[in-house]
Amino acid sequence: MGVTFRFIHAADLHVDSPFRGLTEVPSHVREALREATFRAAGHLVDTALAEQVDFVVIAGDLYDSADRSLRAQLALQKEWRRLHAGGVRLFVIHxxxxxxxxxxxxxxWPDGVHFFGADRVEQVPAYTKQGELAxxxxxxxxxxxxxxxxxxxxxRARQDGSYEIALLHGNVDGNDGHDPYAPCRLDELVGAGFHYWALGHIHQRAVLNRYPHVVYAGNTQGRHAKETGPKGCYVVDVSASHDTELKFVPLDTIRWAHLRTSIDGIASEQALLDAMEAAASEAAAGCGGRSLMARFTLIGRGPLHAGLSDPGLLRELLEGLRERMAEEAWQTEAGSLHGAWCWISxxxxxxxxxLDMEALAEEDSFVGELIRMHAEAGNLEASFKELLDEALQPLLGHAKLRKLTRAAMERKAADWYAQGRELAVGLLASEPAARPEGNQGQGGEGR
Known part of the structure; x- marks a missing residue:
């Protein structure tokens, strides 16, 4: 039996990360972006002190570049001193x-900070604030x-009854979105004898396995349009019997979102702007007092489609929406107004x-034939069941086998009908804006 303790698992702070590729950003937005990773590091320490954790582990990429800025180093030195003053130890890999x-x-650096070296795998003890081995x-x-x-x-795990945490910056099972550094397999980690793998490198938080826990904490602050949603750390509670519970705590000050608005049933640019403003306002209000960087993708089918193929119209929509959002004010959960902003990138x-499906169904064409087949799917389904009963009669004498066979064939028939309809819609969609990224208004974020 061990002792009860609490720790924080964080990773990928990327302090002083530049936000490249953003044009036309107002000065207050640019300044907020510049400070975002610094503020997330401060929130990490605030959380550690408020949650009264015994220690913190950080799984790599504290800084954004190998030649880290002096400003970033001084900022973390200040934060780690706050941790040390609060009796919280820190364990760091790069x-x-x-x-x-x-x-x-x-x-x-404060005495309470331990940096792992690169020459060999190292194992060190971590203690509770009361001095007990945790x-x-x-x-x-x-x-x-x-x-x-x-x-x-x-x-190498000790496997002597102690709770064991493995701190690793690497790519598990070949995640395509990140470089294949320190590659390893999930089954390899699960079988290694550790209780908790505290992972870094992948910026999307994920619990890959429980007991043993294999966990990506994600990064502490989203840095571009593809890093959407809440970003933060895990507060981990461990019982004397090694039961492990995770609680995610957001640390970000600016949240990124990809919003989608359908033009289905929308007949005017005014109505489209209203719908986009409502979507952006709802997303901003749901950020818990944080500012929002949002980009829009317009989807669906409708009479506005032809106009939206014009980059000039998209540009005007972008400018109009930015003006509207600049005038918005959102309330916190307590009901008071806050100074957060929403920028549409x-x-x-x-x-x-x-699509005029009735007219297309009358056409003497392959697409028309597919649509007519889909419309007759209800009748065909009944006929198909009769055909199945007749063709599979030798197999239907056994009750259980009959049920399994019919169910399998009916699923396959449904797949055929669905594929036929998708093919028809795909052929019809070859005329509209079938571009991977679509038209984009100026001011979009860089990739």
């Missing part, structure tokens, strides 16, 4: 963005930016023209 080979200032933490930092070896293969169109 990742591909901030390898130990990068240039760094000669600064003094866990052993195993980890290794990146010595250089590109680490393609399986670092996890060198981790871009609008793209992926819409289609209205």
């Amino acid at each position: 990742g591909n963005h901030d390898p130990l080979s990068g240039q760094q200032a000669m600064l003094s 866990a052993y933490i195993t980890g290794i930092s990146y010595g250089s930016r590109s680490v393609t070896a399986n670092l996890a293969a060198g981790y 871009g609008i793209e169109a992926a819409t289609g023209a209205d």
Whole structure:
């Protein structure tokens, strides 16, 4: 039996990360973006003190670049001193963005901070604030930016009854969205004998396995349009019997969102603007007092489709929506107004023209034939069941086999009908704006 303790698992702070590719951003938005990663680091320390955790682990990429800025280093030095003053220890590994080979200032760090080296896998004890042994933490930092070896293969669990945390910055099971650094397999981690794998590198938080826990905390602040949704850390409670419970705590000050508005049933630009404003306002109000960076994709079919193929109209919609959102004010959960803002970074169109299904069904064409077949699906379904009963009569004598066979064939028939309809719609959609990214108004975020 161990002791009860609490720790925070965070990763990918990317302090002083530049927000590239954003044009036409007002000065207050630009300044907020510049400070966002710094403020997230401060919120991490605030959370550790408020939650009275025993220690914090950070799974790499504290900084955004190997040659980290002095401003970023001084900011973290200040925050780690606050942790130390609160009796909270910190365990850190460095990742591909901030390898130990990068240039760094000669600064003094609090005694309560332990940086893992890159020469070998290291294992160190972690204690509660009362001085009791809570866990052993195993980890290794990146010595250089590109680490393609399986670092996890060198981790060895004690398996002596202690709670064991493995701190790793790497790519599990080949996530396509991130570089294949320190690649490893999930089954490899699960079978390694550790109780909790505290992972970094993938910016989308995820619990890949429970007991043992294999967890990506995600990054603490979204940095571009693809990093949507709440960003933060996990507060982890461990019981004396090693039961493990996770609670996600958001740390971000600016939230990114990808909003979609359908033009179905919308006949005027005024109505479209109203619908987009309502969607943006709802998203901003749901950010818990945070500011919102949002981009729109227009979808669906309707009479506005032809106009939306004009980049000039998208540009005017973008400007009009930005003006509207600049005048908005949102309330906190307590009902008071707050000073958060909402900036629309871009609008793209992926819409289609209205379809006259009745007219198409009368056409002497392949598309018309598909539509007529779909319309007759109800009658065909009954006929198909009769055909199945006759063709499969030798198999239908056994009750259980009869049920399984009929169900399987009916599912297959439904798939055929669905595929036929999708093919028809796909053929019809070849005329509208079938572009992967659609038209985009100026001012869209860079990729």
